[in-house]
Amino acid sequence: MNEHATISKASAPALLPADHPPVAFGRVGVLLVNLGTPDGTDYWSMRRYLKEFLSDRRVIETPRLIWWPLLNLVILTTRPGRKGKDYDTIWNRERDEGPLRTITRSQSDKLAAWVEGGGLGATARPVVVDWAMRYGNPSIASRLEALQKQGCERILIVPLYPQYAAATSATVADKAFDALKAMRWQPAVRIAPPWHDDETYIAALASSTRRQLEALDFEPEVIIASFHGIPQEYFDRGDPYHCHCAKTTRMLREALGLSRERLVMTFQSRFGPAEWIKPYTDETIKTLAEKGVKRIAVTTPGFAADCLETIEEIGVENRDIFLEHGGEKFARLDCLNDDEDGMAVIGAVVRRELQGWI
Numbered sequence: 001m002n003e004h005a006t007i008s009k010a011s012a013p014a015l016l017p018a019d020h021p022p023v024a025f026g027r028v029g030v031l032l033v034n035l036g037t038p039d040g041t042d043y044w045s046m047r048r049y050l051k052e053f054l055s056d057r058r059v060i061e062t063p064r065l066i067w068w069p070l071l072n073l074v075i076l077t078t079r080p081g082r083k084g085k086d087y088d089t090i091w092n093r094e095r096d097e098g099p100l101r102t103i104t105r106s107q108s109d110k111l112a113a114w115v116e117g118g119g120l121g122a123t124a125r126p127v128v129v130d131w132a133m134r135y136g137n138p139s140i141a142s143r144l145e146a147l148q149k150q151g152c153e154r155i156l157i158v159p160l161y162p163q164y165a166a167a168t169s170a171t172v173a174d175k176a177f178d179a180l181k182a183m184r185w186q187p188a189v190r191i192a193p194p195w196h197d198d199e200t201y202i203a204a205l206a207s208s209t210r211r212q213l214e215a216l217d218f219e220p221e222v223i224i225a226s227f228h229g230i231p232q233e234y235f236d237r238g239d240p241y242h243c244h245c246a247k248t249t250r251m252l253r254e255a256l257g258l259s260r261e262r263l264v265m266t267f268q269s270r271f272g273p274a275e276w277i278k279p280y281t282d283e284t285i286k287t288l289a290e291k292g293v294k295r296i297a298v299t300t301p302g303f304a305a306d307c308l309e310t311i312e313e314i315g316v317e318n319r320d321i322f323l324e325h326g327g328e329k330f331a332r333l334d335c336l337n338d339d340e341d342g343m344a345v346i347g348a349v350v351r352r353e354l355q356g357w358i
Contacts, residue, residue, distance in 0.1 A: 023151075024149065024150055024151030025151045025153055026125055026126070026151055026153065027125060027126045027127070027128050027150060027151040027152045027153065028123075028125045028126070028127045028128070028152060028153075028154045028155070028156070028354065028357050028358055029127075029128045029129075029130065029147035029148075029150070029152030029154070029155035029156065029187070030111070030115075030127060030128070030129045030130070030155070030156045030158065030350055030354070031130050031131065031132055031140070031143055031144065031147060031155060031156070031157045031158065032104060032107055032108050032111065032129070032130070032131040032132070032158050032160055032346070033131070033132050033133065033134055033140060033157060033158065033159050033160060033172050034100055034104045034131075034133060034134070034160045034304065034305060035100065035133065035134055035135065035168065035307070036049065036052075036053065036100070036133035036134050036135030036136040037049070037097065037098035037100045037101045037133065037136050037307070038050075038084075038087060038098065038136060039097075039136060039137060040096075041084040041085075041087045041088040041091055042084060043080050043081055043084060044080075045084075046079075046080035046081070046083055046084040046087070047076055047080040049135060049136050050075070050076060050079060050080055050083065051071070051076055052135045052136070053135045054071055054075065054076075055071065056135075056167075056171055058166050058167045058170055058171040058174065059167045059171065061231075061233070061234070083308075086308060086312050087308060089312055089316070090308060090311045090312055098307070098308070099305075099306055099307060099311065100133075100305055100306070100307040100308075101133070103305035103306060103337050103338055104131050104133070104160070104305055105131060106337075106338040107131070107160075107304075107305070107337075107338045107342070107343065107346060108129055108130060108131035110338055110343050111129050111343065111346055111347065111350065112128075112129035114343065114347055115127045115129060115350075119347055119351070120350075120351055120354065120358060123358040124358060125154075125357070125358050127354070127358060128147060128150050128151075128152055130143045130146065130147055131143070132144075134171060134172050134175060139175075140157075140172070140175045140176050140179060141175070141178070141179035141182075144176065144179050144180070144183075144187075145179070145183075147187070148183070148185070148187050152187055153187050153188065154187060154188045154189075154190075154357050155187045155188070155189050155190070156189075156190045156192060156350065156353050156354055156357070157172065157173070157176050157189060157190065157191050157192065158192040158346070158349060158350065158353070159172040159173070159191070159192065160304040160305065160346075161194065161302070161304070162194055162195050162196050162198075162201060162244075162248065162301065162302060162304065162345075163194055163196045163227065163241055163244035163245050163248060163302050164193070164194040164196070164240055164241060164244055165230055165234075165239055165241035166234065166239050166241075167230060167234070169191075169194060172191070173191045176189065176191070177189075190353060190357075192349055192350075192353045193353075194244060195345065195348075195349055196244040196245070196247055196248045197244075197247050197248065197251060198345070198348065198349070200344055200345055200348040201248075201345045201348075202248070202251045202252060202255055203255065204336055204341035204342065204344055204345045205248075205252050205255070205299075205301055205336070205341075206252060206255035206256055207341050208333070208334070208336055208339070208341045208342075209223075209252070209256060209299055209333060210256070212297075212331075212333045212334065213297060213333075216297070216331050218295050218329045218331075219295065220295050220296050220297040220329075220331065221262075221293050221294065221295050221296065222261070222262060222263075222264060222288055222293055222295075222296045222297075223258065223262060223263045223264070223296070223297050223298075223299065224263075224264050224265075224266055224281065224284065224285065224296060224297070224298045224299070225248075225249045225252065225263060225264065225265050225266070225299055225300075225301055226266050226267070226268045226281045226298050226299070226300050226314060226318075227245045227265070227266070227267050227268070227300070227301065227302040228267070228268060228269050228302055228303070228309060229267035229268060229269055229270050229276040229277055229280070230242075230267075230276065230277055231274050231275070231276050231277075232274070232275045232276055232277055232278075233274065233275075235277055241277075242277050245265060245267075245301075245302060246265060248301055248302075249263065249265040249301070252301065264279075264284065265279075266279050266280060266281040266284045266285075267279070267280060267281060268280070268281035268282070268309065268313060268314065268318075269309050269313060281298075281314075281318060282317070282318055282321055285298075285318050285321050285322050285327075286321050286322075286325050288322070288327070289321070289322050289323075289324075289325035289326045289327040290325050290326060292326070293327065294326075294327055294328040294329060295327075295328060295329040295330075296322060296327065296329070296330060296331075297330075297331040297332075297333055298314050298318065298330075298331070298332050298333065299333040300314060300333075300335055303335045304335060304336060304337075304342070304345075304346075305335055305336075305337050305338075305342075306334060306335045306337060310332065310335060311332075314332050315332040318330075319332065
């Protein structure tokens with residue numbers, strides 16, 4: 001499918017009155033949602049994106065009286081320029097967009113082709129696939145509206161986060177329900193749960209990891225499974241994210257036949273002075289190098305698609321840390337993305353969560 005292609009409207013039953021307004025109905029929608037990406041790498045594009053992201057009360061739980069002046073007077077003055085330079089190093093210049101948008105669009109297109117090719121089997125209702133970003137464009141509200149206009153009376157929303165966190169999965173649901181509140185005629189909506197321990201997901205991670213390790217010109221002494229971090233306070237308040245990451249790591253370790261020492265779980269991307277869940281990825285990589293480990297590989301199982309945090313933060317910043325402290329060989333393994341393993345996971349989640357609707 002082309003980006004956000006419009007599917008022809010379902011025709012109304014012949015029994016409707018001749019003067020009845022045209023109505024599209026009878027379809028099921030699937031909306032893939034990822035975190036987001038700025039529209040450009042310039043200061044103002046970055047500022048708009050960061051303001052939306054860092055204004056989310058799920059992401060930053062600091063009281064507004066403290067956070068608002070810090071965000072608007074300090075962070076949004078200095079951070080857009082720095083982050084814009086980072087994004088510029090990974091920008092898809094052919095499409096003029098961030099890689100997360102490129103990959104998420106491709107995941108949507110491939111899922112649509114799979115559905116149209118009979119991936120869901122015989123379905124009583126046609127299924128329409130679309131995609132959106134929680135922050136930036138295309139927005140969740142705009143794509144929910146588009147799906148409804150195409151006749152989707154039921155919509156499955158799939159937050160592309162294998163492990164649940166309030167700052168990721170829950171905020172997708174928040175934004176979707178905000179959009180529903182403005183609709184006169186609401187579709188029925190489901191939010192796909194996390195799949196951190198799904199057999200298809202673990203098998204895909206193991207397959208992808210093996211394939212990429214075999215392609216290296218060295219054998220890593222240690223493999224790091226790096227997940228995006230959350231503040232320790234969020235975990236203390238009951239967020240299950242750390243537990244989900246730990247279970248994914250344990251199951252991946254078992255699938256690969258590795259020891260705890262060989263496959264290590266860490267957390268990256270901390271922001272601000274507060275304590276975040278540990279161990280930290282950068283500190284772990286530095287310590288390993290200082291202890292004499294010469295060869296490592298880093299995989300990022302919590303990301304469904306490569307983005308700034310995987311390509312630049314892991315592939316550049318953390319690689320440099322390792323090499324500067326005595327390491328010699330460093331490899332960043334790709335996310336599942338839109339390859340065969342990655343699409344098998346998304347297909348399995350969609351098939352499972354559409355039960356009873358199609």
